[in-house]
Amino acid sequence: MNAFAPAPLAELPTPALLIDRDRLVRNIEEMSALAASAGVRLRPHFKASKCLDVARLQLDHGAIGFTCATAAEVTALLEAGIRDLVWAHQPVGPAKVDFAVRAGVPVAVDSVEVARPLAEAARAAGRRQPYLIEVDTGLGRAGVAPEDALALAAELAALPSLELRGVLTHEGHLMTYLGDRPGMDKAGTLVGEVLAGVAAELRAAGHPCEIVSVGSTPGATTAPFVPGVTEARAGTYVFYDSNQVALGTAGLSRTALTVLTRVVSTPRGGVAIVDAGLKAMSSDASVNGSGFGLVVDRPSLTFAKANEEHGYLTGEGVDALRVGDLLRILPNHGCGVVNMWSRAHVVEGDTAVARWPITGRH
Incomplete structure (x- = not known):
């Protein structure tokens, strides 16, 4: 485990890859x-x-x-x-x-x-x-x-x-x-x-x-x-993901990999922009046919669209989001998301307690 000063999730730079230990x-x-x-x-x-x-x-x-x-x-x-x-x-x-x-x-x-x-x-x-x-x-x-x-x-x-x-x-x-x-x-x-x-x-x-x-x-x-x-x-199985949840292989309580993201813009009604895009989530498809991941904190929202560094959230409750709000996104396919990152923060509760390197990437 690398030396790392524990920090509340709110203090991490976003987007950040999180592993629930x-x-x-x-x-x-x-x-x-x-x-x-x-x-x-x-x-x-x-x-x-x-x-x-x-x-x-x-x-x-x-x-x-x-x-x-x-x-x-x-x-x-x-x-x-x-x-x-x-x-x-x-x-x-x-x-x-x-x-x-x-x-x-x-x-x-x-x-x-x-x-x-x-x-x-x-x-x-x-x-x-x-x-x-x-x-x-x-x-x-x-x-x-x-x-x-x-x-x-x-x-x-x-x-x-x-x-x-x-x-x-x-x-x-x-x-x-x-x-x-x-x-x-x-x-x-x-x-x-x-x-x-x-x-x-x-x-x-x-x-x-x-x-x-x-x-x-x-x-x-x-x-x-x-x-x-x-x-x-x-x-x-080490992390599971939203596709495995959809298949019934695992429940949400067993998913260990999420992407922490912040709302960075609310430019108009009906949409909020977050700082996790394709380079954070990958473009792996959902078995349900659409979207780039499940918004764990607010499942009524839809992660409908993504650019390289931005994600577009829509759906019920989106207008209640404010700039700076933290959200956690469960990826469609964990393997593809891991390959996008060079490190992950290990989380216990709401605290990041370690930082683990990711290796063997293309």
Whole structure:
């Protein structure tokens, strides 16, 4: 924890990124207990916090290591002495291939086209590069189709400088089940069943498959509980956000990340301008379809529009706002907001008690 003189929130410069320490710790404890009850290892996604102070709390509560989205995240964790990592990304292009081989952490592979340059670089370096086959279980992004995974594994086995560790997936499509928790839970269970089935097929054909890794916060109560799944990679749970609240994954009382902002102008009736814009909130969309976050203090307001450094609030009660009023905004997607900041203030009650750096940013 960095040296920091505690200060009331009213004394902080705005906008400011806030982390509620008590809620953060509770979220970490609950996900750790959930993973333990499922009998799986917990490998949180570092992109959700990009903060080594948060990462150390997660390790203290049983996380085995971390999932990374970028080379910068891998670097930040390796330099901090945290080595049990998975880079859940296809390292394509000379710079990423070189970095992957030098880092030596498992990466995601979903095609021979991704694998061949990686294998050549590993051979030239006299190393074996660990990898996991990424399987598309419904998101429709990266990943091999489940029915094609065995054929891909056979092709990759012909590249001796690569070492198969297992399979992974990201069930991001669960975010589409707004207002349908039973449907989301059914889809999450199916993800685990499909991935465990792929792993069993690979093993039956003689391929090693130690790791069977699912990854999402909405799916954390379902996919990891399927027999055969060995690892969960939830990330957003450390803070939660307004999208997770809308999905029913968490209530407002569990959200730990907000942006503190001030009203800086009330130029006309029906609108108030705050000093948190796109550079504070990111442009990540709401699953509800509009807005840049939830005004926690006054939920009747709508954060309807944003420029780089300004946000526009409208809705019932907006005319009661005055220049200088403090508000807290719950972001749509915490991961995107964290990446906008270089530091966060840790809050206990209405007092900022610490300032934690954010690292591994683009």
